Amino acid sequence: EVQVLDSGGGLVQPGGSLRLSCAASGFSFSNFAMSWVRQAPGKGLEWVSTISDDGVATYYADSVKGRFSISRDNSKNTVYLQMNSLRAEDTAVYFCAKAAGYTLGAYYFDYWGQGTLVTVSS
């Protein structure tokens, strides 16, 4: 059974940092890209970042580029999202998701974590 467990959310002040973790199991982790998607209160889903299966290629939404960094440890079946210079507008539930599909243009997210809440406030 595929499981995706995201964690690490919490309350942080504007300008602060936080690192989210996502532990996955039930599939060959090193063969799949992984992503983070968020949903702010009252808003829709927003793609945040994706990392390739080998960790070489990373992709970011313009809204987080230069502030967030995605990484993975295939020996631990875990993906991370380092969030720096946090702003109030980063407040959201952050979901980790397994990516599927043969090409970038075909990627979709077939398994999701339960989400972890990040609140940026003073």
Next chain:
Amino acid sequence: QSVLTQPPSVSGAPGQRVTISCTGSSSNIGAGSDVHWYQRLPGTAPKLLIYGNSNRPSGVPDRLSGSKSGTSASLAITGLQAEDEADYYCQSYDSLSGGWVFGGGTKVTVL
């Protein structure tokens, strides 16, 4: 302002058919990028309903179907049931931004 445009809400009586549109542009759906659909119930993780424009994962009922044409796609739900009341999102890849994009979401209400 989402790159993919969905109606904010649709509604129907039990047993009826509803469709949700997803309109993109030449840099995403029109460029050949696949469209995928998700259901989000309050307090739960998004669930994949349709991938690759029209494919259903195991366990998704055949009351749900997806299609794509030109720069648009749609999700149809036939035989509407109370359990279908949720938020639905389309998703694709946008070559202009170099990332993945979601529609703004559509709330389905069962009357």
